[in-house]
Amino acid sequence: MFKDITLGQYFPGHSFIHRLDPRTKILAVIIYITSIFCIKSFLGYAVLAAFTVLCVLSSKIPFKFVLKGLKPIMIFVIITAIFNLFLTDGKILVRWSFITITYEGVRLAIFMVLRLFFLVLGTSILTLTTSPIALTDGIEYLLSPLKKVGVPAHELAMMMTIALRFVPTLLEETDKIIKAQTARGADFESGNLINRAKAMIPILIPLFISAFRRADDLAVAMECRCYRGGENRTRLRELKMKKGDVFGWFALVCLVGLIVLANVAYGRINI
Amino acid sequence: MDGKTNNIVVDIKNVEFLYEDTEETGGSRVLKDVSLQVRRGEFLAVLGHNGSGKSTLAKHLNAILIPEKGKVMVEGLDTSDESLLFDIRQRVGMVFQNPDNQLVATIVEEDVAFAPENLGVPQKEIRERVDYALDAVNMTEYKDHAPHMLSGGQKQRIAIAGVLAMKPDVLVMDEPTAMLDPAGRREIMETVKKLNREEGMTVVMITHFMEEAAQADRVVVMDHGKILMEGTPREVFSRVDEIKKIGLDVPQATELMYLLKKSGLNFETDILSADECVNVIKDVYNAAKEAL
Ligand SMILES: Nc1ncnc2c1ncn2[C@@H]1O[C@H](COP(=O)(O)OP(=O)(O)O)[C@@H](O)[C@H]1O
Ligand SMILES: [Mg+2]
Numbered sequence: 001m002f003k004d005i006t007l008g009q010y011f012p013g014h015s016f017i018h019r020l021d022p023r024t025k026i027l028a029v030i031i032y033i034t035s036i037f038c039i040k041s042f043l044g045y046a047v048l049a050a051f052t053v054l055c056v057l058s059s060k061i062p063f064k065f066v067l068k069g070l071k072p073i074m075i076f077v078i079i080t081a082i083f084n085l086f087l088t089d090g091k092i093l094v095r096w097s098f099i100t101i102t103y104e105g106v107r108l109a110i111f112m113v114l115r116l117f118f119l120v121l122g123t124s125i126l127t128l129t130t131s132p133i134a135l136t137d138g139i140e141y142l143l144s145p146l147k148k149v150g151v152p153a154h155e156l157a158m159m160m161t162i163a164l165r166f167v168p169t170l171l172e173e174t175d176k177i178i179k180a181q182t183a184r185g186a187d188f189e190s191g192n193l194i195n196r197a198k199a200m201i202p203i204l205i206p207l208f209i210s211a212f213r214r215a216d217d218l219a220v221a222m223e224c225r226c227y228r229g230g231e232n233r234t235r236l237r238e239l240k241m242k243k244g245d246v247f248g249w250f251a252l253v254c255l256v257g258l259i260v261l262a263n264v265a266y267g268r269i270n271i
Numbered sequence: 272m273d274g275k276t277n278n279i280v281v282d283i284k285n286v287e288f289l290y291e292d293t294e295e296t297g298g299s300r301v302l303k304d305v306s307l308q309v310r311r312g313e314f315l316a317v318l319g320h321n322g323s324g325k326s327t328l329a330k331h332l333n334a335i336l337i338p339e340k341g342k343v344m345v346e347g348l349d350t351s352d353e354s355l356l357f358d359i360r361q362r363v364g365m366v367f368q369n370p371d372n373q374l375v376a377t378i379v380e381e382d383v384a385f386a387p388e389n390l391g392v393p394q395k396e397i398r399e400r401v402d403y404a405l406d407a408v409n410m411t412e413y414k415d416h417a418p419h420m421l422s423g424g425q426k427q428r429i430a431i432a433g434v435l436a437m438k439p440d441v442l443v444m445d446e447p448t449a450m451l452d453p454a455g456r457r458e459i460m461e462t463v464k465k466l467n468r469e470e471g472m473t474v475v476m477i478t479h480f481m482e483e484a485a486q487a488d489r490v491v492v493m494d495h496g497k498i499l500m501e502g503t504p505r506e507v508f509s510r511v512d513e514i515k516k517i518g519l520d521v522p523q524a525t526e527l528m529y530l531l532k533k534s535g536l537n538f539e540t541d542i543l544s545a546d547e548c549v550n551v552i553k554d555v556y557n558a559a560k561e562a563l
Contacts, residue, residue, distance in 0.1 A: 217372035
């Protein structure tokens with residue numbers, strides 16, 4: 001039942017994108033997301049789309065697989081599009097009884113859809129090509145300058161690693177509990193929303209109890225293995241920027257440059 | 272350190288212990304004047320029914336718990352000295368019952384590296400230790416796997432590798448086979464015996480499987496927070512009546528001999544394995560045949 005959930009799924013591989021330093025990829029995604037919201041024209045989005053396609057191609061991950069990430073946000077995208085389409089003021093395009101669609105509304109709706117799509121695609125490419133360990137290492141490194149102002153960078157990274165480690169274990173356990181309760185005659189499928197929510201209680205309570213137990217056990221096991229926070233910790237795999245990262249940064253600078261150009265051009269010719 | 276103490280890895284002297292929350296134990300002590308010495312290179316099994324204080328004793332070996340009275344010395348280091356905490360924990364590797372709840376990382380290799388990383392071991396040496404530890408438990412080919420994809424026995428072997436990477440002097444295991452299927456149990460016993468014989472690793476293993484205890488060099492039986500019996504498996508298990516009185520079993524082969532003896536036949540109960548059992552019965556049978 002829960003086997004299909006693909007939380008921050010990693011698609012193992014050895015492509016150029018896979019081998020990039022996680023810090024490069026995290027910063028690139030931040031820049032990518034920022035640029036999504038700075039683009040003012042369709043030309044800009046065309047540039048971004050071309051860049052995204054190039055990234056997916058060089059990651060050697062099937063397009064279908066990447067696009068699967070869009071499915072869960074579809075409803076959200078449609079609602080956003082409808083709101084923007086009907087509720088934006090401006091030059092009237094269609095008027096039919098109480099419904100009015102404006103030129104600005106159409107434009108904004110398309111932009112919002114594109115923004116959400118690129119947002120999900122960009123972050124998917126990051127999580128698909130970066131192992132959870134590398135991702136948390138990268139986040140820890142990038143946050144470590146903030147340690148001075150009290151941001152617990154190591155602890156946050158450790159929490160993420162442990163959460164990722166226990167997601168499959170807890171999903172498996174949930175599955176087991178559901179089966180056990182179903183065998184005892186529990187019904188999770190029928191009834192109204194409130195009844196269904198009530199049916200979840202016999203699943204959640206044992207799950208919580210077991211999760212706390214696991215947390216307790218894990219804390220002792222970590223102490224037994226001399227865990228004492230991030231201080232003086234060494235790593236099996238140190239992060240190292242390589243030649244590929246230089247190229248990655250160059251590609252990113254090109255992307256930003258082209259988007260800026262597209263924005264400037266928009267100011268002049270309006271596409 | 273003189274030569275004599277050097278042969279003792281862990282020295283437990285007159286330890287008393289009481290949990291702060293005494294509801295479960297009804298206010299009585301969980302450990303009552305426990306003294307025990309773990310000798311270098313031995314394979315020591317600890318038996319006792321649920322609640323007899325085995326896990327509590329194990330947690331005293333690496334300063335997770337500190338004795339209320341008495342002393343625990345690990346390689347001459349006092350566990351009550353807080354400045355020695357990590358020196359002690361590094362020397363006493365601890366493996367627990369549930370393999371799922373002791374693995375930290377999402378990749379086998381990263382998990383084994385966890386302890387040396389915490390100890391601040393240089394990167395190159397971490398690599399060596401991880402490779403050594405995975406090899407010692409025969410899991411090298413799984414180093415890039417995710418732990419949750421492995422079997423129970425394999426996960427538990429990774430947990431053992433995780434503490435071996437600290438280069439401990441003694442491996443303490445609290446019912447490491449309790450949650451495993453028979454195949455997993457066999458895997459763990461083989462791994463532990465190999466570590467003990469080939470690497471000279473000192474092993475303390477808490478178990479409730481008598482067949483596992485029978486394979487140890489020495490057995491300690493705990494009851495109500497006290498050490499009731501101590502000796503070789505043969506010595507301990509031949510005291511069948513006493514063991515049964517505290518609600519424990521003996522290995523199946525011993526049980527058979529015990530029942531035969533009870534029914535009036537001339538058998539001794541110092542038998543531990545099925546093979547021995549077969550031989551003894553064969554001897555008796557042949558002797559009987561000749562007598563006829
Ligand atoms: N954290 C705790 N707090 C209070 N009492 C405990 C705690 N852990 C164990 N006990 C009690 O101490 C006794 C010995 O427990 P334990 O050492 O776990 O025994 P064993 O491992 O032999 O089954 C039991 O009666 C148990 O209820
Ligand atoms: Mg126990």
